[in-house]
Amino acid sequence: MSKDVVADLKRDHISKLVAKGMRADGRKFDELRPLKIETNFIGSAEGSARVHLGNTEVVVGVKLILGEPFPDTPNTGVLTTNAELIPMASDTFEGGPPDQESIEVARVIDRGIREGHAVDMEKLCITPGKEVWIMFVDVHVLDYDGNLFDAANMGAVAAFNSAVVPAKRAGKGEDFPLPVMHQPISVTAVKIGGKLLVDPTHDEERVAEARLTVATIEDGNLCAMQKGLDGSFTMDEVFQVVDMSRRIGAEVRSKM
Amino acid sequence: MDNSGSRESGREIVVPGELLAVAGKKAGPGTYLDGGRVYAAQLGIKSVRPDSVSVVPLAGQYIPVRGDLVVGKIIDIGPSNWLVDINSPYPSPLHVNEVPWRVEFGETGKFMSIGDILLLKIVDVDEVRRISVSMQDHGLRKLSGGMVIEVSPSKVPRVIGRDGSMIQMLKNMTGCRIYVGQNGRIWMDGELDGILRAVRAIKMIEDEAHSIGLTEKVKRLLEEKSGKGA
Amino acid sequence: MGGTPTDLKMIDENGRRLDGRLPNEMRPLKIEAGVLKRADGSAYVEWGLNKVMAAVYGPRECHPRHLQNPERALVQCHYNMASFSVDDRKRPGPDRRSHEISKIISEALTNVVFTEYFPRTSIDVYIEVLQANAGTRCAGLTAASVALADAGVPMRDLVASCAAGKVADTVVVDLAKEEDNFGQADIPVGYVPRTGEIVLLQMDGDLTQEQFNKGLHMALDACKNVYEVQRDALKRRYSARASDAELASEGEGGDKREVA
Numbered sequence: 001m002s003k004d005v006v007a008d009l010k011r012d013h014i015s016k017l018v019a020k021g022m023r024a025d026g027r028k029f030d031e032l033r034p035l036k037i038e039t040n041f042i043g044s045a046e047g048s049a050r051v052h053l054g055n056t057e058v059v060v061g062v063k064l065i066l067g068e069p070f071p072d073t074p075n076t077g078v079l080t081t082n083a084e085l086i087p088m089a090s091d092t093f094e095g096g097p098p099d100q101e102s103i104e105v106a107r108v109i110d111r112g113i114r115e116g117h118a119v120d121m122e123k124l125c126i127t128p129g130k131e132v133w134i135m136f137v138d139v140h141v142l143d144y145d146g147n148l149f150d151a152a153n154m155g156a157v158a159a160f161n162s163a164v165v166p167a168k169r170a171g172k173g174e175d176f177p178l179p180v181m182h183q184p185i186s187v188t189a190v191k192i193g194g195k196l197l198v199d200p201t202h203d204e205e206r207v208a209e210a211r212l213t214v215a216t217i218e219d220g221n222l223c224a225m226q227k228g229l230d231g232s233f234t235m236d237e238v239f240q241v242v243d244m245s246r247r248i249g250a251e252v253r254s255k256m
Numbered sequence: 257m258d259n260s261g262s263r264e265s266g267r268e269i270v271v272p273g274e275l276l277a278v279a280g281k282k283a284g285p286g287t288y289l290d291g292g293r294v295y296a297a298q299l300g301i302k303s304v305r306p307d308s309v310s311v312v313p314l315a316g317q318y319i320p321v322r323g324d325l326v327v328g329k330i331i332d333i334g335p336s337n338w339l340v341d342i343n344s345p346y347p348s349p350l351h352v353n354e355v356p357w358r359v360e361f362g363e364t365g366k367f368m369s370i371g372d373i374l375l376l377k378i379v380d381v382d383e384v385r386r387i388s389v390s391m392q393d394h395g396l397r398k399l400s401g402g403m404v405i406e407v408s409p410s411k412v413p414r415v416i417g418r419d420g421s422m423i424q425m426l427k428n429m430t431g432c433r434i435y436v437g438q439n440g441r442i443w444m445d446g447e448l449d450g451i452l453r454a455v456r457a458i459k460m461i462e463d464e465a466h467s468i469g470l471t472e473k474v475k476r477l478l479e480e481k482s483g484k485g486a
Numbered sequence: 487m488g489g490t491p492t493d494l495k496m497i498d499e500n501g502r503r504l505d506g507r508l509p510n511e512m513r514p515l516k517i518e519a520g521v522l523k524r525a526d527g528s529a530y531v532e533w534g535l536n537k538v539m540a541a542v543y544g545p546r547e548c549h550p551r552h553l554q555n556p557e558r559a560l561v562q563c564h565y566n567m568a569s570f571s572v573d574d575r576k577r578p579g580p581d582r583r584s585h586e587i588s589k590i591i592s593e594a595l596t597n598v599v600f601t602e603y604f605p606r607t608s609i610d611v612y613i614e615v616l617q618a619n620a621g622t623r624c625a626g627l628t629a630a631s632v633a634l635a636d637a638g639v640p641m642r643d644l645v646a647s648c649a650a651g652k653v654a655d656t657v658v659v660d661l662a663k664e665e666d667n668f669g670q671a672d673i674p675v676g677y678v679p680r681t682g683e684i685v686l687l688q689m690d691g692d693l694t695q696e697q698f699n700k701g702l703h704m705a706l707d708a709c710k711n712v713y714e715v716q717r718d719a720l721k722r723r724y725s726a727r728a729s730d731a732e733l734a735s736e737g738e739g740g741d742k743r744e745v746a
Contacts, residue, residue: 008371008372009373009399009400009401009402009403009404009443010403010404012401013402013403013451016448017448017452020448022448022452024452024455026452041537041616042537042568042570042571042616042617043535043617044535044570044571044572044573044617044618044619045570045617048570055523055524057522059568059616061568061569061570061571062570063569063570063575065574065575082569082578084568084578086566086612086614087543087564087610087612088522088525088539088541088612088614089522089524089541090524091524091543091546095564097579136569136570136575138568138569138570138575138578140568140570140614140616142522142539142614143522143523143524143525144524145523145524269720269721269724269725271635271644271716271717271720271721272598272635272640272641272642272643272644273641273642273643273644273678273679273680274717275680286640288600288640288642290642295642295643295680297600297640297641297642298635298638298639298640298641299635299636299638299720300638313638314638314724315526315527315636315637315638316637316638316639316640317526317544317545317546317604317638345544345545345546345547345604345607346547346606346607347547384556384605384606385604385605385606410638466724
């Protein structure tokens with residue numbers, strides 16, 4: 001669609017700014033946009049959060065239902081993550097079945113949550129091999145201005161922190177808080193003109209050469225990473241992003 | 257009818273379907289006639305003249321008018337024209353006859369490319385909304401360098417200001433060359449610092465188009481230094 | 487619509503419903519206009535426990551091209567329920583119910599939009615139900631109308647929408663979830679406030695002519711209240727910063743053409 005043809009002018013302008021150490025919205029390279037998180041936003045969900053990261057807005061809902069475990073993990077609950085990049089959020093999103101972009105977003109967030117052991121999945125087992133809780137994490141993007149990875153990740157973690165397992169309704173005893181273990185926080189940076197910019201806006205994403213998302217947990221250990229776009233990173237640049245992610249991850253965690 | 261808060265200093269915000277005039281007034285832009293009465297057709301500010309009443313819209317697409325100056329973006333190239341996006345529901349063709357060079361059939365790509373930003377004039381809008389644009393007039397051309405931003409077309413009069421006062425202040429205080437397209441696209445070029453301040457000022461104008469003392473606020477913003485640096 | 491569990495009193499001795507409302511009382515309704523940055527127009531509605539977001543893009547080039555109408559704009563509405571919007575998680579994506587609701591809302595909105603002003607284009611309306619508690623199509627249509635006005639789309643009026651129904655043999659307005667699940671009839675209505683025209687109407691259940699008559703009247707009265715909330719939301723969007731006559735004279739006449 002016409003709106004997505006990036007004018008050379010815009011690319012040049014952002015590159016010029018970056019060369020001078022500036023960004024269009026006046027932020028520092030390692031600064032996040034204003035972040036607002038509201039939990040328990042959706043009553044029909046077992047856990048939920050509404051996240052505003054700059055002009056990007058996402059709603060994450062956590063639903064828990066009874067089901068069967070996977071045969072190779074009979075003692076743990078099941079985690080499924082889905083992302084809906086609905087056309088409402090941007091004229092660049094088309095409706096229909098999930099495309100590569102929404103699938104990548106869902107899988108990267110899933111990786112962070114799963115490998116970061118955000119939730120103690122073993123506590124979601126009711127009868128080993130027979131019955132467990134299936135946890136659905138559904139990300140709904142309402143307004144798009146870049147960096148879905150981080151906005152959705154923060155939404156998921158915030159939703160977990162306030163979620164309740166609906167055991168009573170399912171006849172499995174009393175309700176109990178979702179057994180949260182860790183807070184994996186992802187931080188995404190893009191590379192423009194050799195510089196690394198954290199929390200890219202849509203414009204910055206469109207002119208970026210490469211993108212790197214790094215998720216860490218409280219002790220600073222890494223739990224998930226994803227490089228995107230068709231440019232490249234040097235090893236040094238990778239370590240820089242990892243450092244920024246540790247630091248910013250800790251800041252975000254302290255605010256949650 | 258209680259408009260609690262929507263009526264201050266004579267400015268009334270109306271929504272589609274609201275009655276504007278019972279009789280005796282012509283239906284101006286942004287309104288429609290039904291049974292001899294004039295009603296609002298868009299969300300906007302009611303504007304009453306001696307013989308007509310209209311609504312100045314607060315939002316909406318750019319509707320091309322013959323003679324308008326617009327900032328367009330090439331989105332496709334054909335053998336005898338370039339297709340230009342002018343921020344309107346209808347993309348418009350720029351024919352090889354409407355540019356200052358002699359372009360052979362099939363050679364359009366040699367002169368301009370997809371993504372190029374152009375300063376154009378609306379030459380014609382026919383009954384079925386087909387638009388034609390031209391780059392022939394004095395001053396019209398491909399724009400290089402600088403930066404383009406978009407504002408809602410309904411805010412363009414505010415960016416220009418009464419007698420061009422606002423745009424003049426923007427140019428003087430930022431040292432930038434600025435072209436404001438009627439289609440809400442604004443091109444500016446100059447020192448990076450000047451461009452950043454101009455962009456911030458224009459965003460303020462867009463956000464607060466209806467504020468009292470906007471000119472003063474914009475002036476103060478322009479006097480500040482720009483950017484924080486890395 | 488099935489029988490009521492015996493311990494649920496849909497209407498009590500004082501004529502009050504499960505949530506304490508009288509038969510002709512609506513649930514609390516809040517509307518915010520212009521809440522999204524990217525969309526051309528938007529509106530967020532909280533109606534009882536419903537949470538619905540609507541966004542409008544357009545008029546813009548019509549895709550798919552073969553649907554283009556050479557004389558008018560196409561108003562295409564896409565109604566969708568988020569998976570977490572209901573108690574039993576819903577699989578993502580439109581189901582047959584969503585398609586039907588999308589169609590009837592498109593038709594309701596097409597009635598009031600001046601589609602002839604934008605031939606060959608599409609006006610895309612997206613409705614997302616984030617939390618559902620009965621009456622989501624009415625909340626959706628109500629939100630969509632506000633979003634269209636917010637986008638500056640020319641219309642002859644807003645469309646206000648509300649449902650009426652029957653529970654425990656009593657005609658009531660604005661059904662809540664339990665009333666919808668265990669009630670006896672549901673009548674969603676879409677209303678053009680100035681002319682009183684009905685642009686959306688469905689009914690299912692069991693009603694005598696009189697009950698339907700009464701229900702329709704109650705729904706239309708409720709729509710008038712809905713309209714006030716819609717109008718207020720649109721005015722509030724701009725009036726917080728309302729002001730001087732400077733704009734009134736700048737907005738029209740000669741100065742428009744000066745540019746560089």
